[in-house]
Amino acid sequence: MASKINVAVLMGGRTAEHEVSIKTGNIIVKALDKNKYNVKPVIITKQGKWLLPDGYIKALEKDDKTYDIPDTQASEIAPVNTGMALDKAVDEKVDVVFIAMHGPLGEDGTVQGLLELADIPYTGSGVLASSLAMNKFMSRKMFEYEGLLVPKGAVFNVWQWEKDSNKVISQVENNIGFPCVLKPEELGSSVGISIARDSESFKKDFQKALRYSNEVLIEEFVKGLEVTCAVLGDTGGKEPIPLVPTQIVPVTSDFFDYKAKYTPGATEEITPPIDVDQNMIKRIQETAVKAHKVLGCGGMSRTDMIIRDNKLYVLELNTIPGMTELSLYPQAAKAAGIEFSDLLSRLIEMAVETHKNKKRCVDF
Numbered sequence: 001m002a003s004k005i006n007v008a009v010l011m012g013g014r015t016a017e018h019e020v021s022i023k024t025g026n027i028i029v030k031a032l033d034k035n036k037y038n039v040k041p042v043i044i045t046k047q048g049k050w051l052l053p054d055g056y057i058k059a060l061e062k063d064d065k066t067y068d069i070p071d072t073q074a075s076e077i078a079p080v081n082t083g084m085a086l087d088k089a090v091d092e093k094v095d096v097v098f099i100a101m102h103g104p105l106g107e108d109g110t111v112q113g114l115l116e117l118a119d120i121p122y123t124g125s126g127v128l129a130s131s132l133a134m135n136k137f138m139s140r141k142m143f144e145y146e147g148l149l150v151p152k153g154a155v156f157n158v159w160q161w162e163k164d165s166n167k168v169i170s171q172v173e174n175n176i177g178f179p180c181v182l183k184p185e186e187l188g189s190s191v192g193i194s195i196a197r198d199s200e201s202f203k204k205d206f207q208k209a210l211r212y213s214n215e216v217l218i219e220e221f222v223k224g225l226e227v228t229c230a231v232l233g234d235t236g237g238k239e240p241i242p243l244v245p246t247q248i249v250p251v252t253s254d255f256f257d258y259k260a261k262y263t264p265g266a267t268e269e270i271t272p273p274i275d276v277d278q279n280m281i282k283r284i285q286e287t288a289v290k291a292h293k294v295l296g297c298g299g300m301s302r303t304d305m306i307i308r309d310n311k312l313y314v315l316e317l318n319t320i321p322g323m324t325e326l327s328l329y330p331q332a333a334k335a336a337g338i339e340f341s342d343l344l345s346r347l348i349e350m351a352v353e354t355h356k357n358k359k360r361c362v363d364f
Ligand SMILES: Nc1ncnc2c1ncn2[C@@H]1O[C@H](COP(=O)(O)OP(=O)(O)O)[C@@H](O)[C@H]1O
Pocket: 151, 181, 183, 187, 188, 189, 190, 191, 193, 219, 220, 221, 222, 223, 226, 255, 256, 257, 304, 306, 315, 316
């Protein structure tokens, strides 16, 4: 029998999306096929310490709870710094790192770059696609340039705001209008996102977004039907494959906010969408594949969109979609007949393949 592949599952991190990442990581650790893989969970605490806990898998398999290790307990588990963790990964012959992280310092190309330097294969997109996708304004620019439709929008930074907040507000009033959506430039899971109905709420919402980012993206509020579509990447010049789209109907919130995303029952997710026709389903899938290719994504992506007046607006692309029990990517895979653990195996195979295909410096 072929020997097992060593997979380190990286989760947590110094980000507002730490908790979601822990959930994703826990679920991946549990679901990975133990006949094929030796699984090593690696947790990055909120303060950036890397923990390589023994016995973690046993704790996870005991019940259905989510396990995290807070910084207060971290010292008991011999935390290591980033460099030492990489050395350990090389010493322990980690074959692939499964990056189960969301948001800055995980999904944004930084961890990907670190693993490139260490020459260790990793799942998902490479450095450039990861950072482009993480920056909502940059990815919008790319989408627009390549002919995809995006909501009207503009970005303002903390310094413009501090210098003359009234000027920012009047520009928003004149060019975008109310209601509008405020988003921290680099985050996900709807953290820090608000919808401002007027200039008064705009002020409060802008301050809230600034807690997470120095730049805030303002977009027109597109009132319509929200959908999302997962794409399974492929390597070696093969076309990425769109999975079945999902229609998103928040039940208790005005939009797909953090609560709607992570509270059971707070959102209806309908796969495939019932309120759009076949022609639109095809357009959604083509748009998701195009968005994936425009940013140059790797193994997987999920593009969020809104339909208004038969027009399809791209909101954003996620390179590491959530994989909690409520998450959309595993649901979409299931609808396409791909079991979760097979999906994870495919992502690992793609990581190995991508690494193998990479052209590196030769004699020059
Ligand atoms: N321009 C917009 N018009 C209407 N709703 C929006 C708009 N932008 C975002 N939203 C709502 O906010 C949610 C989160 O926004 P999104 O851009 O997907 O960021 P995140 O990375 O936090 O998921 C969306 O799923 C949607 O419900």
